[in-house]
Amino acid sequence: MDEMLGGTRITYLGHSTFRFATAGGEQIIIDPWLTDNPQTPESLKQVDALHTILVTHGHFDHFDDVIPLARQTGATVVANFEISTYLMGKGIENVMPMQKGGTVQVGGIQVTVVDALHASSIAEEDGTVVYGGEPCGYVVEFESGFKLYHAGDTGIFGDMRLIGELYHPDLAILPIGNQVLMSPFEAAHAARLLDVRHVVPMHYGTSPFPVPLPGTPEELREHLSSIAPETAIHVMAPGDDLAS
Ligand code: NI
Ligand code: MN
Numbered sequence: 001m002d003e004m005l006g007g008t009r010i011t012y013l014g015h016s017t018f019r020f021a022t023a024g025g026e027q028i029i030i031d032p033w034l035t036d037n038p039q040t041p042e043s044l045k046q047v048d049a050l051h052t053i054l055v056t057h058g059h060f061d062h063f064d065d066v067i068p069l070a071r072q073t074g075a076t077v078v079a080n081f082e083i084s085t086y087l088m089g090k091g092i093e094n095v096m097p098m099q100k101g102g103t104v105q106v107g108g109i110q111v112t113v114v115d116a117l118h119a120s121s122i123a124e125e126d127g128t129v130v131y132g133g134e135p136c137g138y139v140v141e142f143e144s145g146f147k148l149y150h151a152g153d154t155g156i157f158g159d160m161r162l163i164g165e166l167y168h169p170d171l172a173i174l175p176i177g178n179q180v181l182m183s184p185f186e187a188a189h190a191a192r193l194l195d196v197r198h199v200v201p202m203h204y205g206t207s208p209f210p211v212p213l214p215g216t217p218e219e220l221r222e223h224l225s226s227i228a229p230e231t232a233i234h235v236m237a238p239g240d241d242l243a244s
Helices: 066-073 082-088 159-166 184-193 219-225
Strands: 009-014 019-023 027-030 052-054 077-080 096-097 104-106 109-115 122-124 128-131 136-141 147-150 169-173 198-202 241-243
Touching: 009 198, 052 066, 066 082, 077 082, 077 104, 077 159, 082 096, 109 159, 136 159, 147 159, 159 184, 169 184, 184 198, 184 219, 198 219
Parallel strands: 027 052, 052 077, 077 096, 147 169, 169 198
Antiparallel strands: 009 019, 009 241, 019 027, 104 109, 109 136, 122 128, 136 147
16 A cells, blocks of 8 residues: 555545646645535644645535635646536636546646546525536545545546556545445446556545435455455545555
8 A cells, every 4th residue: 555655645525526646746636625614624624825726526525615615725626527617717716627537637647537427516505507518526646656645526427447447546535425426336347457456445424415425345355255255345434545
C-alpha cells in the first residue's frame, strides 16, 4: 500500500468526498459536500489551499460546496459541459469542461473522465431543477504513477472491465449504499470487472439523508471474498487517511 501510493495522501471526508494531497504538495477535492455533510468531522470542514475540484454530477451530496470552495480558493473546477456552464453563470471563471473519454493534465495530476450509470441535476434554492448533463467517474493518475478510480454515484456497468483494461487503477473508490447506486454485491462484481487490488467503500450509512443507504463494508467484504478474493478492502472512517 505504502509503495503504491507513492507519496499521495488520501483523506476521507465522509459520504463521497475525498481530499487528495499529491507528493508535489497539491490539494484536490472530489465531490465536495462538507458544510451540511453529517459524516464530515467538524475540524475538516474548513479547506485552505485547493488546486483542483473534481465534480462527478450535480446532486447536492456531491456538489453543495463546489461554488463556495471555488470562490474561496480559486481552484480549477473540472466538470461536464452543463455543470461548467452553470458554474460560469454563477461567476466561477476557473472551470475546465470535460466529457467522457477526455484525459487532461490538471496541475500535477492526470484526469480521465469515465462513464457512470446514474443521473445528474442541480437543485436551486427555490426548487428549480437544472439539467446537469451526464454523471461521470474519474481516473486520477498522480505524479508517482499511482492511479485511482472514483466511481461517483453509479450502478454497475460492463464497461468497468474496459476501465480496468485501459487504465489499470491501483485503487477503486466504490459506492456501496444500495437503493440509489451499487449494492455491496454489485460493488464486489465491479472490483472483479476492474481487476483492481484495493477497494475503498463510500456513500453508505449517511444519516440524516433523503434515502436509506443500508449497504455496509462488512457485506462488501463478504461478497469480495467469493467474487473478487484478490481484492483487499480498506474501510475508512471519516477523517481517516491512507498515506505513504
Ligand atoms: Ni447522485
Ligand atoms: Mn450521491
